Amino acid sequence: MSNATAIPHVVPAEITLVPDNTLITATAEEGRQLAVKMARLIIKLTQPDEEKRKQLREVYGNDAMMLIAVGQVVAAEFATIAAANNYWRR
Amino acid sequence: MSNATAIPHVVPAEITLVPDNTLITATAEEGRQLAVKMARLIIKLTQPDEEKRKQLREVYGNDAMMLIAVGQVVAAEFATIAAANNYWRR
Amino acid sequence: MSNATAIPHVVPAEITLVPDNTLITATAEEGRQLAVKMARLIIKLTQPDEEKRKQLREVYGNDAMMLIAVGQVVAAEFATIAAANNYWRR
């Protein structure tokens, strides 16, 4: 088992952590989708092995506590994105 | 068991993550309800299978620690919505 | 055991999530009490069965980790309420 499966010491250049390199989105809905993507990309960075991530998704998709914890992470990412967009106020 | 039950790599267009695509609500009560809905929609996105979600709700509805964790997620979502609405100050 | 015990898909109209529909309170003490009430109301929404909530309170009232987690939820709710009230500065 290789230690390459954990957070790499040097962030690989090929993984983009912020899609399009901006927190600004046209709508709240798009901001929410960005929050989900950014949360997923950290998981991908921490566990780059696609097959293992697939197995782990099976685990947290079927575990009530983990589903709630996923919600907590998305809420935290979304708070930042929403503030960046002045909450999409008109 | 299919990996389709976990966070999809492409957010399905048919799931709306922010109802009405806005964080702005008329009242604090409506803002709180929005927080609950947004928290639930992330769970739905992560576990799209209705039958499994029903089983998992049974689990967290009857587990003290999970009930508290649900409260933590709603509090986080509500913080963002409340800020978006300038706390519904008159 | 019915799945009606978990987060309902439609928020029942009869449960008020924000007492008096406002985050504004006269004092910090009242703001703190509101934080406690709002945290409790999410638990009530998620587990509407009074008898089960009584049992679950027994559990978290006697579990050190859960007591700490209750404190975390109240702190999060209070942060929002305190900001709404400009921290009750005079």
Added chain:
Amino acid sequence: MSNATAIPHVVPAEITLVPDNTLITATAEEGRQLAVKMARLIIKLTQPDEEKRKQLREVYGNDAMMLIAVGQVVAAEFATIAAANNYWRR
């Protein structure tokens, strides 16, 4: 075992949740002490039985994860108090 040991539905008037009913303190040190006190008062509200709290303190004082979680709660309370005091900037 009575359900009186969990969060009461009516907050007992005799428990003060915010000492001196203010978040304003003269110094950062006093603000930090207030954060600790406010965190403790929620535990007291949730578990009013002094003898049980004593036992539970024994538990979390000797559990590494719970000590860290106590730190998380105090950090959250302190964030609010520090903002209320404009971070005690001179």
Added chain:
Amino acid sequence: MSNATAIPHVVPAEITLVPDNTLITATAEEGRQLAVKMARLIIKLTQPDEEKRKQLREVYGNDAMMLIAVGQVVAAEFATIAAANNYWRR
């Protein structure tokens, strides 16, 4: 085993919770170190026994989940300190 090992009801005067009684630091690096110190001081307050703390550090220093949780506490403390210092913007 004495209950003196848990959060004392009266904060002992001899434990300083905020070094130098200020959140203001010259640099981001110093602010980060302050966040670590403040997190540690809450652990010290909650478990004043040096020998026990040493044992507990052994535990969380070798537990992946606890290491992550330590990171969460430091992040929370740092958020407050960074805001206090206007993020050390020049």
Added chain:
Amino acid sequence: MSNATAIPHVVPAEITLVPDNTLITATAEEGRQLAVKMARLIIKLTQPDEEKRKQLREVYGNDAMMLIAVGQVVAAEFATIAAANNYWRR
């Protein structure tokens, strides 16, 4: 097993906690990478032994709940960095 593996009482001068001593980055992507680095540096500070960290990374890289928790820490660090940079608004 030495207790030197846990949070040292004196932060060793040789560990930099904030790379380049600034939270300011040119882009959101770089800000996100900084959040990851700062989270990792707290783990390094808490567990300075490289070999043990390698083993622990194996653990959390293959544990669904820990991967989610890593995401929570990064989200918290990123919130601070994003605010410091005014969300890289143009």
